[in-house]
Amino acid sequence: MTLKTTLIKNAKIVNEGKIFNGDILIEGEYIKQISESISAKSADVHVFDAEGKYLLPGVIDDQVHFREPGLTHKANIETESKAAIAGGITSFIEMPNTNPQTTTIEKLEEKFEIAAKTSSANYSFMFGGTNDNLDEILKVNPKSVAGLKLFLGSSTGNMLVDDPKVLEKIFKSTDMVISVHCEDEGTIKKNLQDHIDKYGDDIPIKYHPVIRSEEACYISSSNAIELAKKTGARLHVFHLSTGKETNLFTNDKPLKDKKITAEVCIHHLWFTDKDYDEKGTYIKWNPAVKTQTDRDQLWEALLDDRIDVIATDHAPHTIEEKENVYTKAPSGGPLVQHALPAMLEMHHKNKISIEKIVEKMCHNPAILFQIEKRGFIKEGYFADLVLVDLHHPWTVKKDNILYKCGWSPFEGATFKSRITHTFINGSLAYKNFKFYNVNAAKQLTFNR
Structure with missing residues (x-):
């Protein structure tokens, strides 16, 4: 089986008290490499431009x-x-x-x-x-x-x-x-x-x-x-x-x-x-x-x-x-x-x-909680990643609330920032109010 490979380029990576510009190579479920600049080695690599957005764990x-x-x-x-x-x-x-x-x-x-x-x-x-x-x-x-x-x-x-x-x-x-x-x-x-x-x-x-x-x-x-x-x-x-x-x-x-x-x-x-x-x-x-x-x-x-x-x-x-x-x-x-x-x-x-x-x-x-290989942007860790646009305002309204109960205490509030992309174990699972049925979620394990 060929591992799916994704290259996220031009991100502001936030990790362990620092913010730095860089690229992240994801192979399968894991972060393979983090560097200032990474080149796609083959045509099979899906290259994704973060366009300077903040990339958080x-x-x-x-x-x-x-x-x-x-x-x-x-x-x-x-x-x-x-x-x-x-x-x-x-x-x-x-x-x-x-x-x-x-x-x-x-x-x-x-x-x-x-x-x-x-x-x-x-x-x-x-x-x-x-x-x-x-x-x-x-x-x-x-x-x-x-x-x-x-x-x-x-x-x-x-x-x-x-x-x-x-x-x-x-x-x-x-x-x-x-x-x-x-x-x-x-x-x-x-x-x-x-x-x-x-x-x-x-x-x-x-x-x-x-x-x-x-x-x-x-x-x-x-x-x-x-x-x-x-x-x-x-x-x-x-x-x-x-x-x-x-x-x-x-x-x-x-x-x-x-x-x-x-x-x-x-x-x-x-x-x-x-x-x-x-x-x-x-x-x-x-x-x-x-x-x-x-x-x-x-x-x-x-x-x-x-x-x-x-x-x-x-x-x-x-x-x-x-x-x-x-x-x-x-x-x-x-x-x-x-x-x-x-x-x-x-x-x-x-x-x-x-x-x-x-x-x-x-x-x-x-x-x-001693959760294994999550919570950080590190090589060898699961690629659970979130891209955030700090300057993309949106207002919480009934039609964009996703809870089954259909309401939010924040209804009517306008947030300046929005979550644009969410990766779960290396798979893009969410993008701008659209979900991808990737079934990528896993049970957490604990290093105890």
């Missing part, structure tokens, strides 16, 4: 909810992975709170089978912990599974892990990354009941960050970190939403040596509580979007490396579900198509460099 989103199986009226792996590659996300790690939940090896394997047939992006899944599935956790293969996900608050089904003895056993039993959702359930329940007593079910949305408060986040995060320090576990705290929590994390060593890490999501970097008036329950997330001060402090911690990763927490619901009264409207929203354009918009506003975006969205997820 494919984004790795370590936190998505693609809703399959069981919740496919909202989304599925096929639709959301397509939206992801249109947004420059070439690999995703999906969460276990589907229906049924991914808390047994059998259910995990079923999800891998679905993704192998339908995913446009490279994929892995988190395995879910509960109060009573430690035996299943011990069977998980760390080379083929991204890690463990624990809900220490705000879970669906029986996934709230609230037994301290079980929690300590899980923390002691695995070397894999334990990713946690931290909000203290007791604090939230009390706050919610206080607001229901006052307003009934139709609580004004502006009280969402009061109900799911800074205190609820901080209590839970600090407890998880204390337990990780006690047990030596490898802990990753998902979606920080408060400035106070950022003080729990350090920047005194490189990411590869950290035992306790953190991430922030696009919505907590973009919106504040002032946006509830206009956006309503469309920006109802758990943890809640909070104050301008919180957002400023999250940015500060991101840029000084106390926060290691930017993710989406992509979690679609239908418009009908989101338009319910407060207590019935689910939390979460779709984000994978618009995450990278939103961060590039922040670059245009001089908030963050492109090199830093690549570090937090591409390099660091790969380092943190």
